[in-house]
Amino acid sequence: MEIIYTTGRRKSAIARVYLSEGKGKIIVNNKDYQEYFPAKTLQYIVMQPLNLLKVADKYDIKVTLNGGGSKGQAEALRLGISRALVKLNEEDKPALKSEGFLTRDPRQVERKKPGQPKARKRFQFSKR
Numbered sequence: 001m002e003i004i005y006t007t008g009r010r011k012s013a014i015a016r017v018y019l020s021e022g023k024g025k026i027i028v029n030n031k032d033y034q035e036y037f038p039a040k041t042l043q044y045i046v047m048q049p050l051n052l053l054k055v056a057d058k059y060d061i062k063v064t065l066n067g068g069g070s071k072g073q074a075e076a077l078r079l080g081i082s083r084a085l086v087k088l089n090e091e092d093k094p095a096l097k098s099e100g101f102l103t104r105d106p107r108q109v110e111r112k113k114p115g116q117p118k119a120r121k122r123f124q125f126s127k128r
Contacts, residue, residue: 004087008080010105013068017080019088022060028077029065036065042074049082049101053092079104 001021008015026033026046037043050056061081065073082101086093096102110119117123 006083010076011072013072015076019084024057
């Protein structure tokens with residue numbers, strides 16, 4: 001089996017995913033994913049597509065992550081893994097799509113506007 005390359009994005013995080021046959025190792029930026037994402041919730045997010053298809057111990061995944069925060073990176077990685085699994089086996093697409101793992105979340109941080117302290121917050125109004 002050849003190496004499958006996909007990309008996942010969320011907010012400003014970008015995950016480059018390389019999926020190959022193996023024993024279930026997930027290496028993120030040259031660290032084990034459990035070391036890279038110490039929070040159990042983020043580990044759960046990363047493993048969701050693999051657990052759904054019951055293939056957690058069939059493939060080795062090497063990931064390069066950059067940008068964004070930990071939650072955005074975990075969700076970008078989930079999208080990248082899901083896309084790689086669909087490239088590998090097209091029949092898995094409906095199951096992953098129904099769970100929402102193939103949808104790129106388009107929400108971004110709104111920019112700060114001039115004359116305001118934040119994107120939508122205004123300075124306190126004083127009539128007199």
